[in-house]
Amino acid sequence: MAPENKLDKSKMVVVEGSYAVAHAAKVCRPNVISAYPITPQTHIVEDLSQFMADGEIPNCEYINVESEFSALSALVGSSAAGARCYSATTSQGLELMHEVLFNISGMRLPVVMTIANRAVSAPISIWNDHQDAISQRDTGWLQLYAENIQEVSDMTAQAYKISEDKDILMPSMTCMDGFILSHVYEPVVLLEQDLTDEFLPTYEPEYVLDPKNPMSFGAFADPNYYTEFRYMQEQAMQRALKKIEDVANEFYDVYGRYYGGLIDEYRTDDADIIIMAMGSIVGTIKDVIDKLRDRNVKVGLLKVRSFRPFPVEAIKNVVKDAKVVVVLDKNISLGLNEGALFTETKSSLYNTDIRVPVVGYMVGHGGRDIKFDTIEKIVAEAEDVIKTGIKIESQFTDVKEELL
């Protein structure tokens, strides 16, 4: 049974999502912050810059780099030199970092970065979907998706604790929906410095660039060695499955707040229809579920918090008794006509005796609103799947035919 979330309302303040995240990064006591401004991540780096200007982050250097490529490259050096490192980006910026993402995970550097998820161009769009982070899914970063501002703020401290664990040493992306979370003002409890100090120990790396004990980082590996590096990365990812759960519980013990570990569930116990999704859309889905439950539609939600590592067992456990699973994706793998969460959910179930039909919908590209009506329509179609089987396996929603 999931712990009950104890939000202390007396500690709540109304702040912008970006501010809550910047504040969270601050109380995690980073030593080096390196970032390049890009909408809608900008407010995070502006708030951090102001903290620096006000002398509020001790023992920290802020590098105003000339590109996202260098933002992450600088953190390769900083992290290898023993610093706790932070960055934030989105969309084109994240795509520009692509090569360095592999580099950081390959060198097992526990960098934490907030992604204010945004669509990728062309056509250029500054609004939210998940295509940017999903495009980086194979780079060896943990990817955690947050439902609301409180969660993404708290996830920052959790991510450091997971990434810096000696058994893991893999970098983390904490993903928040651009604008929908980054630019919204909501009541939140900002991460407390004293509790964070208790929760998150000082980063003490075992391997550091130090003239007193010279080591070579990022050596060249021929075919006799390369495979084993990749294998060890995957082993660390698999260990992270348990670590993410453990850290969510440890976070609850210190702060009294809980959002699920790898996944979270909402009214799934007796659900015939299970909707799966990631990010802020799950809030909307919960409201629709409440409405439909009043009409005796047995529908529940499986919120995926961890997309990497992918929580295969946790998903299997939740969906095994359902009559249909509906996966909503704010991304598409072009050429497969499917979103990534849908593909991977199906893949998780194939070689099992769970024979639940799974259908996928691609929703909310480039910031298009996902409305109650759309989700209700999707649930109605899912009811048909229970009766008549799958007619359309995966499809776009709300396409404006008149524009085609």
Add this chain to the structure above:
Amino acid sequence: MKSLLAPGHRGCAGCCDAMAAKFALMGAGEDCIVVNPTGCLEVMTTPFPETAWDVPWIHSLFENAAAVGSGIEAALKALGKADKAKVLVMGGDGATLDIGMRSISGAFERGHNLTYVCIDNEAYMNTGVQRSGATPYNASTTTSPSGKVSFGNPRPKKNMPAIMVAHGAPYVTTTSIGYPKDMINKVKKATEIEGPTYVHSHAPCTTGWGFDTSKTVEVAKMAVQTGLWPLYEVEDGEVTKVRKLGKNIKPVEEYLKMQRRFKHLFTMEGGEAEIAKIQAIADKNIEEFGL
């Protein structure tokens, strides 16, 4: 002076990179952290699980060494270890003049306390002698080959030291592996100056340029003696020191004929006029720096 680059690396006989790295480390001393972008030097010194480096060393990518160096410098500052180690970035001409240009420009504009050493062997030697922005006029490479209608690389070298001077670096210098003492002293000076400093070392490559493995130093010296590679120092934007050649200036022809990459200039029709154009480049240097 202790060598901080161990013998037994996998460089070619007569390798310019091995010499450059060894001299640069002699100048920087053992309390340094080396950042090394992709290239011959990286590949030949660190075949896992071996390493030739007796100092902490990191390779990340081809185009980001200066940014990685920036990060190390920032971390040392933040962790209160700035006096414990110097940051020494060592990259080839491709990693410096071409693909790494933005990263270097950013690091120097931000004023990080690091020394960047460019080991310039005038082409992409690690991948088989393709032209770079540092390839000189008329050199034949595999992507700027001489042919029936071509004398090779159609453009002169990019003037990287001038670009670094324009960044306002407190110290920019040229050197050559043909003059070890010059290089060691300049790297030492560069690492002792606060701020971003730049050392551009000319480094003839026996494989890519086509000369006998015993001639690396000789070819390097000839580049200097012809005026094609002037050795000078620039401090706070002013030229403060120049290695004078006096009456010993050699014609460029002597330098060109030592190397296979210029062989076509001596066999093709019109080659003589092309050699004259190269002589003009040297003459301009001689005049500009008062060699």
